[in-house]
Amino acid sequence: MLEVKNLIKTFGQVxxxxxxxxSVKPGKIFGMLGPNGAGKTxxxxxxLNIIKPNAGEVLLNQKPVTQDLFNSIGYLPEERGLYKxxxxxxxxxxxxxxxxxxxxxxxxxxxxxxxxxxxxxxKDRKVExxxxxxxxxxxxxxxxIHNPExxxxxxxxxxxxxxxxxxxxxxxxDLLDNGKIIILSTHQMDTAEKLCNExxxxxxxxxxxxxxxxxxxxxxxxxxxxxxxxxEIKFLNEMDEVLSFEIxxxxxxxxxxxxxxxxIFLRKIIDKVTIKQFSIIEPTLNKIFIDSIKNKN
Amino acid sequence: MKKAVTVAxxxxxxxxKSKAFIISLFVTPAIIIAFSVLPTILAxxxxxxxxxxxxxxxxxEYFSDxxxxxxxxxxxxxxxxxxxxxxxxxxxxxxxxxxxxDAMVIDNKLDGYLxxxxxxxxxxxxxxxxxxxxxxxxxxxxxxxxxxLRIKRKLLSENIDPKIIEVIKQRTNVNQIKIxxxxxxxxxxxxxxxxxxxxxxxxxxxxxxxSGQMLVRSMLEEKSNRLIEILISSCTPQDLLFGKVLGxxxxxxxxxxxxxxxxxxxxxxxxxxxxxxxNIHLILLYFILGxxxxxxxxxxxxSVASTEQEAQxxxxxxxxxxxxxxxxxxxxxxxxDSSLVKILSYIPFTLPSVMILxxxxxxxxxxxxxxxxxxxxxxxxxxxxxxxxxxxxxxLYYGKMPSLNExxxxxxx
Numbered sequence: 001m002l003e004v005k006n007l008i009k010t011f012g013q014v015x016x017x018x019x020x021x022x023s024v025k026p027g028k029i030f031g032m033l034g035p036n037g038a039g040k041t042x043x044x045x046x047x048l049n050i051i052k053p054n055a056g057e058v059l060l061n062q063k064p065v066t067q068d069l070f071n072s073i074g075y076l077p078e079e080r081g082l083y084k085x086x087x088x089x090x091x092x093x094x095x096x097x098x099x100x101x102x103x104x105x106x107x108x109x110x111x112x113x114x115x116x117x118x119x120x121x122x123k124d125r126k127v128e129x130x131x132x133x134x135x136x137x138x139x140x141x142x143x144x145i146h147n148p149e150x151x152x153x154x155x156x157x158x159x160x161x162x163x164x165x166x167x168x169x170x171x172x173x174d175l176l177d178n179g180k181i182i183i184l185s186t187h188q189m190d191t192a193e194k195l196c197n198e199x200x201x202x203x204x205x206x207x208x209x210x211x212x213x214x215x216x217x218x219x220x221x222x223x224x225x226x227x228x229x230x231x232e233i234k235f236l237n238e239m240d241e242v243l244s245f246e247i248x249x250x251x252x253x254x255x256x257x258x259x260x261x262x263x264i265f266l267r268k269i270i271d272k273v274t275i276k277q278f279s280i281i282e283p284t285l286n287k288i289f290i291d292s293i294k295n296k297n
Numbered sequence: 298m299k300k301a302v303t304v305a306x307x308x309x310x311x312x313x314k315s316k317a318f319i320i321s322l323f324v325t326p327a328i329i330i331a332f333s334v335l336p337t338i339l340a341x342x343x344x345x346x347x348x349x350x351x352x353x354x355x356x357x358e359y360f361s362d363x364x365x366x367x368x369x370x371x372x373x374x375x376x377x378x379x380x381x382x383x384x385x386x387x388x389x390x391x392x393x394x395x396x397x398x399d400a401m402v403i404d405n406k407l408d409g410y411l412x413x414x415x416x417x418x419x420x421x422x423x424x425x426x427x428x429x430x431x432x433x434x435x436x437x438x439x440x441x442x443x444x445x446l447r448i449k450r451k452l453l454s455e456n457i458d459p460k461i462i463e464v465i466k467q468r469t470n471v472n473q474i475k476i477x478x479x480x481x482x483x484x485x486x487x488x489x490x491x492x493x494x495x496x497x498x499x500x501x502x503x504x505x506x507x508s509g510q511m512l513v514r515s516m517l518e519e520k521s522n523r524l525i526e527i528l529i530s531s532c533t534p535q536d537l538l539f540g541k542v543l544g545x546x547x548x549x550x551x552x553x554x555x556x557x558x559x560x561x562x563x564x565x566x567x568x569x570x571x572x573x574x575x576n577i578h579l580i581l582l583y584f585i586l587g588x589x590x591x592x593x594x595x596x597x598x599x600s601v602a603s604t605e606q607e608a609q610x611x612x613x614x615x616x617x618x619x620x621x622x623x624x625x626x627x628x629x630x631x632x633x634d635s636s637l638v639k640i641l642s643y644i645p646f647t648l649p650s651v652m653i654l655x656x657x658x659x660x661x662x663x664x665x666x667x668x669x670x671x672x673x674x675x676x677x678x679x680x681x682x683x684x685x686x687x688x689x690x691x692x693l694y695y696g697k698m699p700s701l702n703e704x705x706x707x708x709x710x
Contacts, residue, residue: 045526082524097307
């Protein structure tokens with residue numbers, strides 16, 4: 001289990017991480033969400049001991065995270081990059097050596113992972129000769145090859161096509177079954193919604209929401225409906241029944257006041273716009289995200 | 298520590314395999330030889346053909362005697378070194394005489410000519426006019442010949458015994474002999490010492506600048522593609538810094554060994570004098586210490602750069618610091634015991650180059666060698682400590698260059 005207690009990190013006057021406390025249990029994916037500049041990357045760097053916190057502690061299985069635990073941690077940073085002029089196998093070997101693996105382990109594991117990610121034929125190619133997606137796969141391998149206890153993925157799916165996204169998703173779920181502690185930091189709410197069991201939403205270094213996804217949805221609660229439509233729906237702005245709404249291409253998600261019955265609302269709008277579909281829903285993570293951040297501001 | 302070795306191995310292998318390194322391995326000594334050995338060879342090498350030299354004597358007093366003096370000089374094969382031609386013709390004006398003599402030089406009929414004329418105040422003015430200036434040996438000979446002639450005439454006119462004139466004409470040269478131990482003469486004059494010291498200092502500087510740039514650039518790559526985050530979540534910044542310095546020093550050593558081999562093969566070919574390698578053990582030690590010192594400095598300070606331009610700036614400032622002592626090379630050679638040189642050989646920035654020079658110029662007491670080595674080792678430790686502190690923050694620092702105040706804060710943490 002990873003425990004983060006009262007973590008504080010300041011840069012000059014700015015509090016990048018402001019008293020964060022959370023824990024991550026093995027076997028569940030922990031989603032760390034937040035808008036740009038919320039302090040996600042700083043939190044991750046502090047967990048990894050890349051930067052020292054001003055206060056607080058980080059424990060992995062009751063032991064503070066220091067250089068002794070480096071070999072039990074795998075990290076995929078958001079911004080990707082590898083030694084471009086070097087050979088794929090050489091880069092993997094170097095980074096795996098740094099994680100304390102020996103040469104024979106590295107050989108078998110490299111072959112295994114290249115095969116698993118469907119790129120065994122690139123082993124002896126230079127990194128710069130690979131497509132961006134394939135370079136990302138190599139980087140993914142360097143994060144997981146040493147079979148670490150704790151895995152931190154920062155936007156693991158960005159830059160992948162849907163097929164490869166699925167491939168990476170399956171690999172991550174595999175790792176989960178092996179009892180790894182996994183932190184997933186992302187902006188993609190639909191991915192987070194599908195993969196994460198636990199959520200931590202942060203903004204300006206502070207916790208905004210935390211808990212299991214179902215708890216959060218229940219707590220956020222309220223009266224949510226979604227409808228697909230054709231036409232113009234600007235009138236939602238003027239309706240007293242509406243607390244807030246989000247518009248996706250030809251769908252709208254609306255948060256109604258608690259005493260408004262959905263069928264009454266439907267009756268009111270049906271003359272103004274063509275409704276193609278109408279449903280009562282739990283709020284999506286996306287809506288929760290936007291509302292929580294907006295309310296805070 | 299084990300991880301530092303892993304880093305060192307990677308840095309070494311990746312760079313040794315690069316084309317740039319392999320090229321520099323052979324191009325650098327070629328450049329140094331081209332710039333230091335060849336001019337020496339060419340400057341001291343006697344020409345092997347007779348030169349046609351004109352004399353335009355507007356005073357009409359010196360031609361025949363000067364001709365005799367100059368014709369004394371012989372080539373190796375006993376042919377005269379100079380064939381003398383009289384450029385003076387009675388009917389022409391001074392201007393047209395000079396013009397026609399100039400024209401002969403331009404048309405390659407003459408290699409050059411001596412112009413002798415009286416100035417307004419009755420003093421003599423002698424010029425050697427040729428297409429290229431810089432033939433020191435020829436000019437020195439003409440000067441000697443002309444002065445001999447004048448002294449001889451003056452003395453004769455004063456009715457001095459011709460025997461005394463002969464004595465005065467004889468010159469005594471002062472030979473420079475370097476003493477290393479009582480009764481043991483070192484070989485090689487000023488040029489030799491100059492040449493063998495300068496070659497090592499040039500090598501040291503070129504290598505440090507070259508590897509420093511390589512290092513800062515590779516660090517910049519790791520920074521801009523955030524590989525650095527993976528690296529320092531795998532090993533400590535100290536391991537990474539130490540590994541980089543170790544890897545690069547090994548690389549530098551490989552280079553020196555290859556260059557030494559080239560150097561030894563040049564001795565075989567009698568291009569480089571064997572005396573250049575007399576103090577090689579000391580020179581190598583100072584060389585390696587200086588290299589590690591500057592490399593560590595480059596890693597620490599270079600880590601704050603986040604763009605190619607900044608990296609360029611930093612490396613050129615540091616290189617300047619490195620090249621600065623070369624200003625003192627001549628003065629060190631001329632006066633190795635001056636207090637300036639003494640001071641410079643205790644400052645870690647100038648110590649390696651100055652000591653490499655001094656080791657060659659004059660024997661240095663053992664205690665001074667030990668003290669300077671100790672200073673160098675201590676400075677390396679201090680620079681390591683400072684650099685690793687700057688490094689720890691620098692590698693995660695993006696955007697504009699940090700101010701000195703910010704760096705001060707880093708050093709305190």
